[in-house]
Amino acid sequence: MTAVGLAAARDPAALPRLGLAALALLLLWPGLRITEFNPAVLVDPGNAATMGRFLSQFVPPALAPDFLLLVARATIETLAIATLGTALAFIIAFPLSLMTSQSLSLSAIGPSRDAALRRALRYPWRLILIVLRAIPELVWALLFVRAVGLGPTAGVLALAITYGGMLGKVYAEIYESGSNRPARALMEGGAGRLQAYLYGLLPAALPELVSYTIYRWECAVRASVIMGFVGAGGLGQQLELSMRMLNGAEASTILITFLLLVLLADGLSALFRRMLA
Amino acid sequence: MRAAGTPMSSVADVARVAARGEAGAPALGVRALSLDHPGGRRALDAVDIAVCRGERVAIIGPSGAGKTSLLRILAVAQRPSEGALEVLGADPWALGAPARRALRRRVGLIHQAPPLPPRQRVVTAVLAGRLGAWSLARSLVSLAYPLDLAGARAALARLDLAERLFDRCDRLSGGQAQRVGIARVLYQRPEVILADEPVSSLDPALANHAVGVLVSEAIERHITLVASLHAVDLALAHFPRIIGLRDGKVLFDLPTERIEDTMLEALYAQEGFAPTQHGRALELSAQRLRGMAQ
Amino acid sequence: MKALGIATLLVIAALVWASAAYLGFHPGAIFDSEARAGMLVYAVEFFPPDLSAEHLGAIGKGALETLAISAIATLIAALLGMLVALPAAGRFGLAARLAARFALNALRSIPELVFAALMVIAAGLGPFAGTLALALHTTGVLGRLFADALENTPREPAEALLQAGSPRAAAFFYGTLPLVLPQCVAYSLYRWEINIRMAAVLGFVGAGGLGQMLHVSLSLFHQAQASSVILGMLALVIVVDQASAMLRRALASVQQ
Numbered sequence: 001m002t003a004v005g006l007a008a009a010r011d012p013a014a015l016p017r018l019g020l021a022a023l024a025l026l027l028l029w030p031g032l033r034i035t036e037f038n039p040a041v042l043v044d045p046g047n048a049a050t051m052g053r054f055l056s057q058f059v060p061p062a063l064a065p066d067f068l069l070l071v072a073r074a075t076i077e078t079l080a081i082a083t084l085g086t087a088l089a090f091i092i093a094f095p096l097s098l099m100t101s102q103s104l105s106l107s108a109i110g111p112s113r114d115a116a117l118r119r120a121l122r123y124p125w126r127l128i129l130i131v132l133r134a135i136p137e138l139v140w141a142l143l144f145v146r147a148v149g150l151g152p153t154a155g156v157l158a159l160a161i162t163y164g165g166m167l168g169k170v171y172a173e174i175y176e177s178g179s180n181r182p183a184r185a186l187m188e189g190g191a192g193r194l195q196a197y198l199y200g201l202l203p204a205a206l207p208e209l210v211s212y213t214i215y216r217w218e219c220a221v222r223a224s225v226i227m228g229f230v231g232a233g234g235l236g237q238q239l240e241l242s243m244r245m246l247n248g249a250e251a252s253t254i255l256i257t258f259l260l261l262v263l264l265a266d267g268l269s270a271l272f273r274r275m276l277a
Numbered sequence: 278m279r280a281a282g283t284p285m286s287s288v289a290d291v292a293r294v295a296a297r298g299e300a301g302a303p304a305l306g307v308r309a310l311s312l313d314h315p316g317g318r319r320a321l322d323a324v325d326i327a328v329c330r331g332e333r334v335a336i337i338g339p340s341g342a343g344k345t346s347l348l349r350i351l352a353v354a355q356r357p358s359e360g361a362l363e364v365l366g367a368d369p370w371a372l373g374a375p376a377r378r379a380l381r382r383r384v385g386l387i388h389q390a391p392p393l394p395p396r397q398r399v400v401t402a403v404l405a406g407r408l409g410a411w412s413l414a415r416s417l418v419s420l421a422y423p424l425d426l427a428g429a430r431a432a433l434a435r436l437d438l439a440e441r442l443f444d445r446c447d448r449l450s451g452g453q454a455q456r457v458g459i460a461r462v463l464y465q466r467p468e469v470i471l472a473d474e475p476v477s478s479l480d481p482a483l484a485n486h487a488v489g490v491l492v493s494e495a496i497e498r499h500i501t502l503v504a505s506l507h508a509v510d511l512a513l514a515h516f517p518r519i520i521g522l523r524d525g526k527v528l529f530d531l532p533t534e535r536i537e538d539t540m541l542e543a544l545y546a547q548e549g550f551a552p553t554q555h556g557r558a559l560e561l562s563a564q565r566l567r568g569m570a571q
Numbered sequence: 572m573k574a575l576g577i578a579t580l581l582v583i584a585a586l587v588w589a590s591a592a593y594l595g596f597h598p599g600a601i602f603d604s605e606a607r608a609g610m611l612v613y614a615v616e617f618f619p620p621d622l623s624a625e626h627l628g629a630i631g632k633g634a635l636e637t638l639a640i641s642a643i644a645t646l647i648a649a650l651l652g653m654l655v656a657l658p659a660a661g662r663f664g665l666a667a668r669l670a671a672r673f674a675l676n677a678l679r680s681i682p683e684l685v686f687a688a689l690m691v692i693a694a695g696l697g698p699f700a701g702t703l704a705l706a707l708h709t710t711g712v713l714g715r716l717f718a719d720a721l722e723n724t725p726r727e728p729a730e731a732l733l734q735a736g737s738p739r740a741a742a743f744f745y746g747t748l749p750l751v752l753p754q755c756v757a758y759s760l761y762r763w764e765i766n767i768r769m770a771a772v773l774g775f776v777g778a779g780g781l782g783q784m785l786h787v788s789l790s791l792f793h794q795a796q797a798s799s800v801i802l803g804m805l806a807l808v809i810v811v812d813q814a815s816a817m818l819r820r821a822l823a824s825v826q827q
Binding site for chain 3: 352353354378379380381382383384385386388392393394395396397401405406408409410411413416417420462465467
Binding site for chain 1: 575576579580583586587589590591593594596609610613614635636639640642643680681682684685688689692693694695697698699701702768771772775776779785786789801804805808
């Protein structure tokens with residue numbers, strides 16, 4: 001044991017940690033104030049009574065035949081919205097992915113005078129894709145509800161736009177991750193870009209494209225319900241109605257249906273992807 | 278305690294048993310102890326060993342002999358399949374959980390591969406040795422700001438690692454990590470130290486020094502030390518009693534001066550395999566081994 | 572492609588066509604000249620966005636509120652999630668594991684928006700409802716991720732401490748948590764990035780922040796103000812993404 005060592009034993013991490021802790025508290029306090037964080041509100045007699053009554057109605061869920069029929073129709077509507085929306089997104093994504101993919105760049109084959117210009121031309125399309133993706137799909141849903149009215153059309157359009165952007169980006173990435181030699185060879189042989197794409201890139205990439213799209217469909221089912229909540233049709237719109245009327249039994253049925261629907265979509269998606277593999 | 282039929286027995290054992298009453302109460306005892314691995318292989322087979330308080334014992338033997346299993350059972354980290362186990366006067370597996378935890382606190386196990394969280398600092402890893410004695414509040418505070426810097430430093434200094442106090446464990450070499458594991462058990466101040474190949478990653482000089490530290494700790498504090506060692510020379514040089522383990526059975530259990538070459542050969546013999554030590558062929562001459570590590 | 576694959580594609584195509592038919596979706600109907608004109612007029616009214624100082628100030632406050640909602644909610648969810656992750660990782664037996672996993676799955680499956688509507692009933696309009704809603708849903712997500720991480724963590728360090736007589740809680744903090752913390756923090760930061768987007772939209776049902784502002788603007792047909800709120804949302808998302816990336820880099824080098 002050396003006396004020298006003992007004297008100098010101070011934790012070098014102590015001060016930075018103290019500083020970090022102080023900073024965290026400094027940020028936490030205003031955060032709690034801004035969010036009006038007040039757990040006491042939850043046990044306020046008025047709120048608690050309403051909430052309690054609402055929750056107690058969850059069991060048993062509403063099972064009246066005509067209501068169940070309504071829920072069944074809404075479920076089919078949600079499935080239709082998700083399917084059509086994803087299909088339209090697929091159609092939008094195709095040209096967009098082509099425009100932004102580097103795999104089909106003629107200038108990548110060999111140096112050309114306007115290589116920089118061509119690269120620059122890709123950016124506007126990339127920007128469009130980014131903008132389409134950055135605005136939350138719910139915002140699009142809200143906008144479309146205002147534009148075309150309540151109902152499934154708004155949901156389909158909102159899905160088509162946001163998922164179109166998302167799919168476009170992923171498709172481009174799939175093209176770039178695979179080998180582009182077949183396509184390049186075709187273009188070097190004088191084929192046009194579209195031909196090079198159809199015969200060179202597409203056959204190899206198609207399984208992965210479709211698989212990802214089907215996975216996106218699964219997410220679209222969930223998204224359709226959420227968008228329905230702001231008026232875009234389907235199960236979500238029914239849920240919003242029931243909750244607005246504080247009808248706990250109906251809300252319970254719809255929630256259970258939603259959970260089963262998500263499971264079903266999950267299963268179907270896995271099944272289709274397996275069958276395509 | 279010696280069961281009949283073991284090949285080597287010693288008059289000294291009998292004397293030791295007789296003197297147990299005054300020299301020291303039993304610290305560790307196993308009788309007809311067996312351990313079966315899940316695959317069905319027998320790791321330990323009817324082992325009988327008794328260790329008194331304050332004794333220093335080395336366990337040697339080839340790989341797979343069961344040294345680690347034996348030490349883990351003695352450390353109350355593993356249940357035996359058959360047989361009787363006594364640790365510090367109690368049957369640990371007959372106790373309730375809180376009593377067993379208190380018992381474990383008094384036994385320190387040095388692992389061959391020290392289980393140190395990579396991003397944890399050495400000081401915290403060493404202080405963790407005394408978690409059994411600290412309240413939860415104190416443990417949590419110490420996590421943010423180590424409360425016993427001097428104590429941790431002292432433990433590390435004995436192994437020449439004091440300057441690494443605030444380094445991260447994943448910045449240590451294998452040998453340094455092993456020494457931190459030793460420091461942690463030293464900081465724990467248990468009544469029994471069980472060491473499983475504690476110096477396997479250290480060069481011969483450091484290994485000799487580290488074993489010396491463990492032995493002097495045991496002598497100073499009158500505690501029990503049981504160490505399994507690869508390096509037979511270290512065992513013979515530092516420990517008054519050697520147990521030879523092979524294929525889960527005790528081959529011999531003798532005071533050091535009675536160890537002979539033939540015993541070591543029998544212990545380590547394998548068809549067509551010459552045991553090595555520090556990269557050289559193992560010198561199975563007990564005389565020379567005793568003289569080597571001084 | 573195999574026959575099965577082609578058959579599947581045909582089935583999918585048929586389902587798409589059936590969906591269009593069920594919904595009465597006629598591309599013509601949407602894009603007929605009248606509807607198109609209406610949409611165009613509606614869209615044009617979004618430009619230019621309202622950038623008056625007063626409105627920008629309101630957006631700033633809304634953005635701060637949204638930021639606070641997402642941050643506090645993610646923090647609560649990380650703490651609660653770790654708490655529930657312990658039984659969900661099997662630390663307290665099989666029955667507890669099943670119950671905890673079921674609870675986490677339920678929380679994960681219910682969309683944040685539904686929670687928000689529920690919390691508005693329980694806590695009234697405003698950011699507190701949004702915080703609770705986001706916290707509940709995110710607890711399900713993070714709890715499941717933490718539980719999986721815990722189950723994949725080596726047990727040796729904690730077991731070594733238990734063997735030395737440490738109480739179980741202390742062995743967790745000294746032996747398991749250091750191993751699993753970097754991953755958990757990464758998950759939480761990643762989730763915060765997602766939550767900032769969700770917090771923005773939860774306001775649609777009255778749970779505060781920019782979402783509530785957007786809902787109000789659109790309902791009052793103030794398109795110009797709505798578009799600047801959307802721009803504010805975009806800016807907020809970009810800022811949080813950058814901050815989260817910086818935090819992750821900084822924390823990667825922190826010691827214990």
